[in-house]
Structure formats: structure tokens, C-alpha cells
Amino acid sequence: MRLLVWLWLFLASALSAIEGRVLHEIEGFIADVAPTALIGIKVYSLDKGKVLYERNAKKRFTPASSLKLFTVAAALHHLGGDYRFETKVVSDEEGNCYLTGSGDPSLSALDLIELVEQLDLTLIQGDLILDLSCFEDGPMGPGWMWDEEPAFWSVPMSALNLEHNYVDDTPILEPAKFTGALFKSALQRKGVEVQGKIKEGKAPETCTLLAKHESEPLRELAKVLLKNSDNLYANCIFKKMGGSWTKGQESVESFLEELRIEGLRVVDGSGESCYNLISPHQMVKFLKKMKGSKDLREALPTPGEEGTLRFRMGMLKDIQAKTGSMTGVSSLCGYLTTEEGEKLTFAIFVNGYMKEGSEIKEQLEDRICHFLSKLPCSL
Incomplete structure (x- = not known):
């Protein structure tokens, strides 16, 4: 019995140390790159069923094009992957x-x-x-x-x-x-x-x-939409779910409510609107629910391949994520598998920065993903 208690205390201490390292590293990246920006992050282990890191996770942010994840998932649900215009x-x-x-x-x-x-x-x-x-x-x-x-x-x-x-x-x-x-x-x-x-x-x-x-079927159009972050595709598909901006909003938000994701605002399909508001917590909850969607996962950009991640993150391959970018807004949300095989999902939102968007993407978002990819499985 004493051995089990000792072992539990040892493991708890080791986990606490690693979690402290995650906190220290990510907070350090933020302090280096964008200490005055409003930043929301949540990182969740799909394998362990636990939060690894969060910062302002329940605050709502302007998401930019990462909102397109909701558009695609709702359209696949309401119209079906075989739907054709x-x-x-x-x-x-x-x-x-x-x-x-x-x-x-x-x-x-x-x-x-x-x-x-x-x-x-x-x-x-x-x-x-x-x-x-x-x-x-x-x-x-x-x-x-x-x-x-x-x-x-x-x-x-x-x-x-x-x-x-x-x-x-x-x-x-x-x-x-x-x-x-x-x-x-x-x-x-x-x-x-x-x-x-x-x-x-x-x-x-x-x-x-x-x-x-x-x-082409919707599942193929979704690849153009997400990989290239195509606003025209996103907004046409959004409006097709209802016929108008308001009815498209109702279609997407009703789908999210079925996933028990509430208290957000989605007013267009592309994320171009400054009225859109979602939190890292809501995005990670959505990604957890959608982890088994083959059509959605196959439509996401991957580093080194065609799409918005083509020239980002170098040799980091085990990541599928949607980018977002507007003036003063950047986001990155998706799935990542660590070098030791741990499956994670994450959401990074940055609002109100004054630097070049490329610096936020490369020195903050990409650095976080590289760091997460090297986390030990014992976490």
C-alpha cells in the first residue's frame, strides 16, 4: 500500500513538473512576442482527456478564418458530404x-x-x-x-x-x-x-x-475551402444552408447547439466579420466532438502541402490546423500528434496586436506547435 502511495506521489510530482514546463514555455513565448495582445489558448490531450494548458480560454475572441471549421462541419451535417450545387x-x-x-x-x-x-x-x-x-x-x-x-x-x-x-x-x-x-x-x-x-x-x-x-461533392469543395481558406466558397456554402445570412447563422448555431456548444456568435461563413465571437474553450470542445469526422480532417491544411500551412512549421507534419488572419487578428486551431504519439487538439486566438501578422504566426503560433510536438507522453 505504501508503495502504491509513493508511486502515486511520484507520478503526480512528475506530471506537475511537466505541466509547469508547458506553462513556463508558452507564457515565455507570449512575453517574447506579444505581451500586450489579448491572447486566448487552450491545449487538450485527446488521449489523456485532460487540459494541458489554458489562458483566457473562456473569453470570446474574433476568430477570423478559423471560423470556417464551423461552416464546413455544419454544412456536412445539414447538406451532406455528397451534396452538389x-x-x-x-x-x-x-x-x-x-x-x-x-x-x-x-x-x-x-x-x-x-x-x-x-x-x-x-x-x-x-x-x-x-x-x-x-x-x-x-x-x-x-x-x-x-x-x-x-x-x-x-x-x-x-x-x-x-x-x-x-x-x-x-x-x-x-x-x-x-x-x-x-x-x-x-x-x-x-x-x-x-x-x-x-x-x-x-x-x-x-x-x-x-x-x-x-x-463536385461538398466534401471535395470543403478541401478547397479549408486548405486555401477560400472566403467565396465559405460564404456561398454558409448561405446555402438557409438562403440568407441570418438563416445561415441559424443553421450553423443550431448545429453547434446539438454539440452542446452555446454562447457564441457566427454571422458569416468565412470569418471576415468582426461580429463573430468564439472562445478557445468552445473551439476545443468543437474539435473534440469532430475528431472522428473524416471529411473535416481530410480538408484541413497540413504543413508542406498545398494550402495556408504550406510554408509554415518546417518539417512538422503531424498537424492538421485551420489558420485565421485579419488586421490585428490571428488564429490557429486544429489537431496535433506529438513525436511520441500523443494526440492533442488546440486553439490559439490572438487579437489586438500591432506587429506584422507573419511574426505572430511564426514566432508564437508555430513555436507553440513545435513545442507541443515534443511533449513527452507521460504528460
Whole structure:
């Protein structure tokens, strides 16, 4: 009995020493790099079922693009991994032809041409009508920066997107009109005469289907979304779950409530909004719940591979994590396996820093991950 007590005391002392080392090292990184920033961190051992380190873990932070984890998981739940966006060409009894969008963020010019090639007609007597009704409200999400210059990562979104709404290094400010003009041009090149005008309107329920294009399955789109942190993909998928920003929010938050994750705010799919608020504790709880999701795990960036972690963390391979970056905001959340095989999950949020974002990422987030990767299994 005395031997067991002695052994327990010895192990408790060893664990306390290692936990003290974790605290000392991470706090040291923070003091070196961003002592005045608001920083929230939680590190949890999935194998041991215990918290290894936490700092401001229950405070809410602006998460930036790490919020996309919630978007993907909720969409996989509500829509399913096999879900495909559909872009259709339909006609009504009055001779009008409708190009009906579904918000597909992956639609390309080649896809549009293939739609035209499916058509067996030579004349459109009525108008060419763009049906954008799948999305109920505007392209700008709540809390987005109004003075943000359009770029590849911040293009306007629409029910009809084409070529990521970015052509010749230039954002397309009116994607639906651009798509409609290109569609009409493709029709004319095929020899189809369009007698009417290009308009916007909703296709009647009684329309006849003439052609249809389907996107890749959602589980494949999720890889583009998370690995490249693609805002257009994220916001189109977010709105597709409800049709509007508010209904998309309700869909994501209801999914999180099913996981018993409450008391947060998710108002867009991409994390561009400053209104989004989540805590490291909530993120780690989510990651614990989703650890068995193959579709989510396979969509996450990994160092050295294509995506936002391609040039980060050097040879550290046993990590899958989502990055986040805005002005004064950085985050990194995901899964890590130590060199001794311990499976961890973690969330790092940094708000209110004045330094270059690259310094926060390399000298704080990446250093923490390298340190965690070398933790002994006895922890």
C-alpha cells in the first residue's frame, strides 16, 4: 500500500513538473512576442482527456478564418458530404430561357460552355433571365469592412458566380451580369439566336429543364475551402444552408447547439466579420466532438502541402490546423500528434496586436506547435 502511495506521489510530482514546463514555455513565448495582445489558448490531450494548458480560454475572441471549421462541419451535417450545387437552364411556356444559379462557388467558364452544349435549340424567342432567387439578401455579410478593397480573397458573391469572380487579376464586381453576358455569348457562338434581353427574375415552378451542371461533392469543395481558406466558397456554402445570412447563422448555431456548444456568435461563413465571437474553450470542445469526422480532417491544411500551412512549421507534419488572419487578428486551431504519439487538439486566438501578422504566426503560433510536438507522453 505504501508503495502504491509513493508511486502515486511520484507520478503526480512528475506530471506537475511537466505541466509547469508547458506553462513556463508558452507564457515565455507570449512575453517574447506579444505581451500586450489579448491572447486566448487552450491545449487538450485527446488521449489523456485532460487540459494541458489554458489562458483566457473562456473569453470570446474574433476568430477570423478559423471560423470556417464551423461552416464546413455544419454544412456536412445539414447538406451532406455528397451534396452538389446545381446550375440549371430551364424554359417557360412564354419562350423565356432561365439560367438558374444555386450559389456554386466553383462554376467555371468551361462548365458554362458545357451547359450550352447540352441545349438542343436554335432560338430563344423570349428573354434570357438570370434566376438569383436562391439567395435572399445581398452579397455583403454583417460586420464586414466596408472599405475593404476587392481582391481574389474578397470578391463579391452571387447566386451565379463564375471563375471565382476574378478574371485577368481583376475582381468581377457584378458576377451575375458577367455570367449572364458570357452565357449569352456562348449561346450565340453555338448558333442559338437570343431575341430578348438579359434580365433578372425567378423561374416559375412549371419550367422545363433543358440542361444542368453539378459541382463536385461538398466534401471535395470543403478541401478547397479549408486548405486555401477560400472566403467565396465559405460564404456561398454558409448561405446555402438557409438562403440568407441570418438563416445561415441559424443553421450553423443550431448545429453547434446539438454539440452542446452555446454562447457564441457566427454571422458569416468565412470569418471576415468582426461580429463573430468564439472562445478557445468552445473551439476545443468543437474539435473534440469532430475528431472522428473524416471529411473535416481530410480538408484541413497540413504543413508542406498545398494550402495556408504550406510554408509554415518546417518539417512538422503531424498537424492538421485551420489558420485565421485579419488586421490585428490571428488564429490557429486544429489537431496535433506529438513525436511520441500523443494526440492533442488546440486553439490559439490572438487579437489586438500591432506587429506584422507573419511574426505572430511564426514566432508564437508555430513555436507553440513545435513545442507541443515534443511533449513527452507521460504528460
